[in-house]
Amino acid sequence: MLELAIDRGFSIGPRLRRAASFCALLGALLTASFAHAAEGSITTAPDWKGEDLDGKTHELKTLLAKGPVLLNFWATWCKPCMQELPEVQKLWDKYKDQGFSFVTVAYDDAKSVGKVKPLAKSKGFRFPVILDPEHKIANPYSVRNCPTSFLIAPDGKIVSIAQGYRPGDEKALEEEIVKLLPKKS
């Protein structure tokens, strides 16, 4: 509509016109995003297998046989990751006996991969940390930034994706995990 108005001779300068186009784009994005969020979409988590810092092998399909899996991508240089991981570790401590698995993948590349283990030990991380210097696990998940977490239901479907971390996020995460835990018979 705004473009039409401009074409009909309203005296809007090029500066305002570009700013108006920018706002129009924003409006379109918001509309599209809310519409898509309402639909919800479900995809299957790509399978992976990897060794943690202690040499123990973890495989997604084996973990899913026990219950839901939270797959988290972090890096040694990522500040919000350092805030998030201790909080999620508390959830893992609480629900791991009920089949919940928390596996993290260090996004550090080959140059900085040597920093992962000392950092994890100094921070007291007890959950499995898998090294992925060539992003072989991260790329099929289209990981864009750190931290990014994928909550995967026991049937292999990705239930939710969380990018970034805000203190308190773990509360909503806990609610989602509880919904996915195997029912006690």
Added chain:
Amino acid sequence: MSAHPSRNRRRILNTLAGAAGVAAAVGLGNDPARAEEASIQIANQLEAYYDSELEESVMDDRLDATLSYGPYSLGTVFLSHSPSGPLRVDPNDFGEKRQGLWRRWIGAETEGWSVKAGHVYSTFGRGLGFSVFEDQVVDFYPALDGFLGEAEFGIASIKAVAGTADYTQTVVSAPAYVDPFAVRAFEVGLKLPRNLALGLETALTDGNGEAAEENPVYDRIAGGHLGTSLGGRADLYGEYVVRDANYRDGDEGPAQGHAGYASATFYLGRVQVLSEFKDLLRYDVPFVNAPTVVRQHTSTLLNRGGHTPNIQKNDERGGLVEALVTVNEATRVVGSFSRSEARHAYTPAREVYGEIERWLTERAELIVRAAETEEVVLEGGDEIFFERITYGGNLLLPLDESYSLDLGFETQGTQEQNRATRDFRKPVEFRDTLISATLSRAPNMSFAVTTEWTDSPKETDDFWLWGEWNLRVGSRHQLLLGGGKLRGGQLCSGGVCKLVDPFEGGRIEFLTTF
């Protein structure tokens, strides 16, 4: 050592044909466990910038789609880069207007084997001999167009890469090569007793452009790496490669160089000690990204003013020692020292860094840090000495169960002296200060304001203010709206640095993972 273009293409085609044969021979696709699994992963990143000072805008959209069916996979990256003007607003460094398929690959993987053709990435060891990777933080996109094959047989593993790349168009910082090149690289790994892991690597590069017909150029790298873990008490790693090239930094002639890297990490209960050492000589090679052996900082001013952008790949050696001490459950201390120097020039650099992290309550955290950086940088033949002293910290305060406030503060005093012109008697002194505040409401929203000011005589502006609103929409969408004035400057990630242009205007980013 011939490097005729058609011969290089033939070599790579032969390699691809060989890979297809190998894949058929090992029976890819016959893995019953994976035969029925299919998944599609799509991610879209849309960024739009409007620069109110230049009155220009740019819209970049990158769509990654990966289709997996059983052992097979197909990946594509579509890029739409639409600048409104002549490249003056291009924060992602995509260059001229471009639309369409940007990256594509097809691959197959089964137990112990994988092959991939198209745009591929790979790293041997810690990246001294061969390293092709992408880093979006600094817009570093040097993919290799060719083939990648990996196989494991018991204690042995093999990795083979072959392809071409035009680094003159894909690498942000000026590389040593000025022509497209064809690369073939191989790595053989062996898992030996006593946790020993041995790797032998080689990378063979030949000129593949028009200039290569008149003046065939080559670059040969060979070496190995050895690592071991000593019963959870220590990890040791060493890598050394030698280089023989008739091509270096334009037309400077033949070069015999080397690169070495060693690290030793000790786990001593509450104390973890990481030590690293590097030695680079005539080693500015595009398909290589050696460890920097300099601390990578996340705080803005320390990242901007560190030694990483000034690393001399053709002549530098140095070391880093970092200790991480867990004082108690609530307190952690980090201390780091790094130093480097050149053999044939006076360009020493050193950094001392300390950080204390303290959990004030179960959810409130305080981090304070301080650093002193000193280095000599050669600028137009002059020795410029920099000393930077930086203090800063972050305070994370939960306001209630959903709301939290993250406050950041950083101030850096710089003293700059030109030793060659004896200006050291009148040093240029200035201070940069940065304050940030982020108000978050879990799990959907955050609002951040960053302000920075300086009294540097080199800057035309002295005050910057930027606001950013970040909204998580549903579980798969993220919207970011930003506006104001950004200072720009040096930004480094993973050893790669980029000079970010100042920006004044608005920014929209919309990230979707379907």
